[in-house]
Amino acid sequence: MPASTDCAPPATTPAQPLLAGWHDGFAALGPAFYTELRPTPLPAPYWVGTSADMGTLLGLPAGWQQRGDALQAFTGNAVPPGSRPLASVYSGHQFGVWAGQLGDGRAILLGETAAGQEIQLKGCGRTPYSRMGDGRAVLRSSIREFLCSEAMAALGIPTTRALCVTGSPQPVQREELESAAVVTRVAPSFIRFGHFEHFAARGQQAELRQLADYVIDRYYPECRNDANANPCAALLRAVSERTARLIAQWQAVGFCHGVMNTDNMSILGLTIDYGPFQFLDAFDPGHICNHSDHQGRYAFDRQPGVGYWNLLCLARALLPLIQDVEQAQAALDSYEPVFIAAFMARLRAKLGLRQARAGDEALVDGLQRLLAAGRVDYPIFWRRLSHAVAANQFEPVRDLFADRAGFDAWLLQYQELLALDDQALEADLMLKTNPCYVLRNHLGEEAIRAAKLGDFSALQTLQGLLARPFDELPGHEAYAGFPPDWASTISISCSS
Known part of the structure; x- marks a missing residue:
């Protein structure tokens, strides 16, 4: 401590x-x-x-x-x-x-x-x-x-x-x-997406280029390596892919950002501006963690789509430097496949599956439907599943589901994939991937209440x-x- x-x-x-x-x-x-x-x-x-x-x-x-x-x-x-x-x-x-x-x-x-x-x-x-x-x-x-x-x-x-x-x-x-x-x-x-939007909206192209050159030279020098590529288009692609991988990690761990405005999006693909964030308790794809978000724009399951929308805004800001709509669109096209690949890699690790196989996506989709239908506690499910694989004892996980038959059917599919690898290695991967401790709202609230009384x-x-x-x-x-x-x-x- x-x-x-x-x-x-x-x-x-x-x-x-x-x-x-x-x-x-x-x-x-x-x-x-x-x-x-x-x-x-x-x-x-x-x-x-x-x-x-x-x-x-x-x-x-x-x-x-x-x-x-x-x-x-x-x-x-x-x-x-x-x-x-x-x-x-x-x-x-x-x-x-x-x-x-x-x-x-x-x-x-x-x-x-x-x-x-x-x-x-x-x-x-x-x-x-x-x-x-x-x-x-x-x-x-x-x-x-x-x-x-x-x-x-x-x-x-x-x-x-x-x-x-x-x-x-x-x-x-x-x-x-x-x-x-x-x-x-x-x-x-x-630096945020909004820095680029600011100068683009004002028509300050010299400052826009200066900012892009600074970001490329400092943080994305590889974007200048291809003499045939537009460095700003390469920058847009690199930022798109970093953002896709970041949001895939959010979705896998159950993190809701809560206010994904373009001014809260890091040009380096970092989680930035922690305001109304939350780690999921019960798994609810439509969960809204920000009580100011009356339309649910930043609901948990909308985060990947909002990430792409924000990148479209960045693309429009960079277009005066890219000067080719098709190049800008091509730079964005990798977002979805990179997100899907990164998300599936995370979920396979959470499931202890050490390599991609046919049926993985159906297994993940079926699991998410079960979790959502039963509003199963997300962190506890994953930790219990990790221990269940280690002990080959799944009853504590089954107890989390009201739909026992549905879970049993999913478990049969899952165990078929588990049997293809070394179960001890699978369990070790899971215990190093599925956290025991996450910053749930009530834990933070308890620390805050004590701190307000001078107890840290x-x-x-x-x-x-x-x-x-x-x-x-x-x-x-x-x-x-x-x-x-x-x-x-x-x-x-x-x-x-």
């Missing part, structure tokens, strides 16, 4: 710099892409949670969690030497409607570190892109993002990361009065379990159990 967080940093600061070797990175693009400004300080900051793994990745000095300058820097109260804080401008489609100019309304990029990672503070005050917002984040949403970023990374799903959360007693009004917090986010880049031990325990999602740790069985009845009443909105 993570070490206890010291909420009272020493008065003196060690001589070793907290962060050194800043690069301009995104800032080198110039003022058309951002506004430079300093974060707005918060009073009486304190540590809420920290990630030792991320500190190591960033090259932070040992003991940084106890340093006063770290607490001040990651709250936005002091700017680290060499940092050029900025908020970037972008536009986008929100719930399928063009929203025009958006931008970093409550996030400020400190810069790029020597480790090649950008550090961004979310919740550190108003920017020119805040519109009517206050530029703040609350403790509740910051804890959720912190935990889920690190949980997704442990599951092997591409994601932005979170270094820490700091809190402050400053009040912030959301559905109710809450306290402020700042989450320090980390990624190779925070529940957060630390949950963080430790999510960092080892495939290990069954004695004494923590409740974290892998069925959700309580009150879990279904948790309401998650865009302010969550």
Whole structure:
């Protein structure tokens, strides 16, 4: 488990710099892409949670969690030497409607570190892109993002990361009065589809090309390797395929993003902007995790289609650079086959099937129908199935289904495929693929409620379990159990 967080940093600061070797990175693009400004300080900051793994990745000095300058820097109260804080401008489609100019309304990029990672503070005050917002984040949403970023990374799903959360007693009004917090986010880049849409919509082709060249040269250099291919068309194809593989992983693990607007889509194929997210409890393909999504646009089973729709928006933005509709369409055409192949590979691993065979898709489709009809608990089903294959004892899995006959018929088909491989190897693959611990809403809510009272031990325990999602740790069985009845009443909105 993570070490206890010291909420009272020493008065003196060690001589070793907290962060050194800043690069301009995104800032080198110039003022058309951002506004430079300093974060707005918060009073009486304190540590809420920290990630030792991320500190190591960033090259932070040992003991940084106890340093006063770290607490001040990651709250936005002091700017680290060499940092050029900025908020970037972008536009986008929100719930399928063009929203025009958006931008970093409550996030400020400190810069790029020597480790090649950008550090961004979310919740550190108003920017020119805040519109009517206050530029703040609350403790509740910051804890959720912190935990889920690190949980997704442990599951092997591409994601932005979170270094820490700091809190402050400053009040912030959301559905109710809450306290402020700042989450320090980390990624190779925070560029979104909406950055390209912004300059395309304004007819700023020079800036559009500059942005595309920057992204290709920094993150997709292979797109320039084929002299006969348009680099921007190659970029669109690469982003399409990364996005397809990402969403396939979401669907396999039962993750609902909740607000897949184009400004929330990473150009690097990362899970970004954790707001009204949820891991499925009962398997419900039409589940809507965002109570603001009145039309169900971002329901769980619609995520693959929305991913493609968002890529169409990116294609339209890049079209002035590609200059050929057929090339742009061809770049998008790989999305569906890549998604299907990646999704089936994930499901085969979850089922312990080590190679593709005829009948796999029918087996998966039949299983999903059974799970949906019975609203079977998704994480528990997969974990029980993993143990069932290991012990060759399927009764605990059968107990999850009201339609016993339907499950028995499916099980016969499944066992025929299992018999073609080594069952011990199959079970080992499953136990390393189907997590014991996922960030269910009620687990996050329990950690949040304790944190609001100043008790961060529940957060630390949950963080430790999510960092080892495939290990069954004695004494923590409740974290892998069925959700309580009150879990279904948790309401998650865009302010969550």
